[in-house]
Each structure stands twice: as C-alpha cells, then as structure tokens.
Amino acid sequence: MLVRNSPVLPVRTDVRASLLAAARRVPFVLYGIICVCFGLAMYVFGILLVFPRYLLGLNQWLLAVDEWIVWYSGMPIMAGLTLSLIDLFVLFPGRRRAAEVRCDPVLPARITVALTAYNDEESIGPAVRDFLGHPLVRQVIVVSNNSSDATMARAQAAGALALNEAAQGYGRCVHRCLSEALRLGDGDLIVLCEGDRTFRAHDIDKFLAYAPHADIVNGTRTVEPLRQFSTQLSTFMYYGNIFVAKLLEAKHLGRGTITDVGTTYKLCRREALERLLPRLDPRVNLEFNAYFLDMALRNGLSLVECPITFHQRVGVSKGGNVDNLRALKVGCRMMLGIVFGWCRAAA
Ligand SMILES: Nc1nc2c(ncn2[C@@H]2O[C@H](COP(=O)(O)OP(=O)(O)OP(=O)(O)O)[C@@H](O)[C@H]2O)c(=O)[nH]1
Ligand SMILES: [Mg+2]
Numbered sequence: 001m002l003v004r005n006s007p008v009l010p011v012r013t014d015v016r017a018s019l020l021a022a023a024r025r026v027p028f029v030l031y032g033i034i035c036v037c038f039g040l041a042m043y044v045f046g047i048l049l050v051f052p053r054y055l056l057g058l059n060q061w062l063l064a065v066d067e068w069i070v071w072y073s074g075m076p077i078m079a080g081l082t083l084s085l086i087d088l089f090v091l092f093p094g095r096r097r098a099a100e101v102r103c104d105p106v107l108p109a110r111i112t113v114a115l116t117a118y119n120d121e122e123s124i125g126p127a128v129r130d131f132l133g134h135p136l137v138r139q140v141i142v143v144s145n146n147s148s149d150a151t152m153a154r155a156q157a158a159g160a161l162a163l164n165e166a167a168q169g170y171g172r173c174v175h176r177c178l179s180e181a182l183r184l185g186d187g188d189l190i191v192l193c194e195g196d197r198t199f200r201a202h203d204i205d206k207f208l209a210y211a212p213h214a215d216i217v218n219g220t221r222t223v224e225p226l227r228q229f230s231t232q233l234s235t236f237m238y239y240g241n242i243f244v245a246k247l248l249e250a251k252h253l254g255r256g257t258i259t260d261v262g263t264t265y266k267l268c269r270r271e272a273l274e275r276l277l278p279r280l281d282p283r284v285n286l287e288f289n290a291y292f293l294d295m296a297l298r299n300g301l302s303l304v305e306c307p308i309t310f311h312q313r314v315g316v317s318k319g320g321n322v323d324n325l326r327a328l329k330v331g332c333r334m335m336l337g338i339v340f341g342w343c344r345a346a347a
Pocket of ligand 1: 145169170198231318319320321322
C-alpha cells in the first residue's frame with residue numbers, strides 16, 4: 001500500500017501547496033470589506049426608504065421592495081465577514097511567516113529633496129530654506145508645474161534648482177520630481193515633499209530613524225498631537241483617508257501598516273526608486289500617492305510609515321484638500337484604483 005501510494009502523495013501535496021499559495025495572492029479581506037460596506041449601504045438605504053413610504057404615501061408600492069432590501073442586506077455582510085475571517089485566520093499567518101525585520105543601515109546619509117510647486121510663490125522660498133537648513137540635505141530641486149507667479153524665481157533665490165514641468169497635473173509634477181532627484185542628486189536617499197509649508201524639514205530625522213527598515217518611509221499625518229488644528233484636512237478627510245488607507249492595507253495584507261494615502265512627504269532609497277519609477281504612470285493625477293504606495297508594494301518594495309508633523313498651508317490649496325466634495329471624489333478614485341486599477345487622465 002505504502003509503496004503504491006508514495007508517488008501520488010507528493011503530487012497531492014504539491015497541488016495543495018500551490019492552491020494555498022494562489023489563494024494567498026487573492027486579497028480576500030479587501031473583497032470582504034467591500035462586501036460588508038455594500039451590505040451596510042443596502043441596509044441603510046432600506047431603512048431610509050421609510051421616509052418615502054410614510055411621508056409620500058408610497059407604502060403599498062415600496063413595502064415589499066424595502067423588506068427585500070433590508071432582509072437581503074445580511075447576505076453581503078455575512079459573505080464579507082466570512083471572506084475576511086478566512087483570510088485573517090487561515091491565509092494571513094502563512095503570508096507573514098517569511099517576514100524578517102529588515103535592518104539595513106543607510107549612513108552616511110546624503111539627501112536630495114524634491115519639492116512640488118504650483119503657484120506657490122508665498123511658500124516656496126521658506127520651504128526651500130527650511131530643507132537646505134537640514135544638515136544632511138545636499139540639494140533641493142523644485143519642480144514648478146507651469147506656475148504663472150514668481151514660484152520659479154523665488155525657489156532659485158532661496159537656493160534651489162528650479163525646473164518647470166510643462167504637462168499639468170499633480171501626478172506629472174511628482175513623477176518629474178522623482179526623476180529629476182534620481183538624475184541630478186548624488187545622494188543615496190531621496191525625499192519627496194510639497195513646497196507649500198504643510199511639511200517641515202525636521203521630520204527628515206524621523207524618516208531616518210525608520211530608513212534602515214524599508215525601501216520607502218512614508219509620512220503619515222494621522223497622529224493626533226502632530227497635526228496643527230487649522231490645516232486643510234477636515235475631519236471628513238482625516239477619517240476618509242484612514243479608511244482608504246486601510247483598504248490599501250487590506251489589499252497587501254501582511255506587507256505594511258497604512259494609515260495615510262495622501263501624504264506627498266516620503267523618503268525613498270535610490271535603488272528602490274530606480275526600480276519603481278519606470279513602472280509609474282504620471283497620468284495618474286491627484287490620487288498619485290495612493291497609486292505610488294500600491295505600486296511599491298505590488299513590486300515587492302518594503303514600506304514603513306512614520307508619523308510626521310502637519311501644518312497649515314501657506315497660500316491657496318489646489319489639490320485634493322480644496323473641499324470635502326473634491327476630497328470625496330479623489331477618495332472614490334483612489335478606492336476604484338485600489339480595487340479595479342488606476343485611471344489615467346487624458347494626455
Ligand atoms: N493640484 C495641483 N497641485 C499641483 C499641480 N502641480 C503641482 N502641484 C503641487 O502639488 C502639491 C499639492 O497641491 P496642494 O494645493 O498643496 O493640495 P493638497 O496638498 O491636496 O492640499 P493642502 O496642502 O492641504 O492645501 C502642491 O505642492 C502643489 O503646488 C497641479 O497641476 N495641480
Ligand atoms: Mg499641500
């Protein structure tokens with residue numbers, strides 16, 4: 001018996017192992033969260049139907065539909081919970097088993113800073129001086145995105161190398177910042193940031209403390225005592241951002257803890273950025289930061305978050321934080337990108 005079965009057993013074990021490995025690549029928790037959210041939305045919609053039923057006298061038409069919606073809202077909720085529990089308790093431990101804590105020193109650190117700018121004449125000078133004042137910063141590059149004010153001149157006057165990106169859009173500006181930092185910088189570390197004074201150079205020291213553990217150290221603005229009261233980030237944006245970040249974390253479960261998908265401020269190792277940048281599409285616009293993190297994890301780079309301080313903007317906001325409606329649209333595009341793939345703006 002034993003002799004007859006022995007060639008079959010390894011084949012069965014192989015099939016089981018490859019099925020398990022394939023299952024571990026599917027983000028079941030992400031799908032689970034989506035199912036639960038869909039079920040909750042159905043339930044709330046069903047509850048709200050009580051108003052047209054009684055206030056508009058539509059009870060006899062809507063009662064059966066309403067009962068169906070509320071009753072069946074339990075199905076996606078249960079399906080979502082099942083998917084999430086299977087992932088968390090069956091697949092997740094296997095995903096994490098090979099995880100090692102990386103400790104790969106980056107000293108002596110030489111840092112190139114690249115700042116985005118778009119009609120930021122009020123803030124760009126102080127931002128450049130702040131970064132040049134950091135003892136490890138060798139060079140500050142400012143990429144102005146067709147600014148029609150004095151952004152370029154003020155960046156140069158403050159000591160930066162100022163360049164213009166002719167193709168409009170936040171994604172294009174960030175992509176150009178990263179390419180120029182790789183091309184012109186001689187440092188092993190590249191810092192990407194905005195020139196609007198929402199971020200400060202002293203937080204580079206916090207990034208450096210985490211740098212040995214990852215390819216990318218991404219700033220997070222979600223640590224309460226570190227954010228100024230009067231920033232553009234409303235309560236809706238604050239919690240919405242955490243929600244989208246958790247969706248992204250669920251997609252790459254076991255690979256990173258993510259609490260902020262909207263910060264530009266990050267530190268990258270040169271060799272990691274050289275691998276990642278050719279795979280990034282600059283046409284992804286205001287949702288570029290979430291896209292960057294998704295692509296970094298998808299391409300096997302390691303990511304660690306670092307709490308940073310967040311300050312009131314100098315000058316007028318033009319990005320995703322203009323108002324809650326715009327932030328909602330950017331957030332929805334981020335969620336669609338995480339689940340279905342990233343949309344590119346027309347060239
Ligand atoms: N929105 C936008 N920002 C651009 C563009 N090109 C470069 N940027 C820069 O990208 C950064 C993000 O835009 P901000 O206006 O700061 O928007 P935000 O960061 O979402 O919001 P706040 O900083 O809170 O006002 C800034 O440094 C801009 O100057 C562009 O075409 N559109
Ligand atoms: Mg900003």
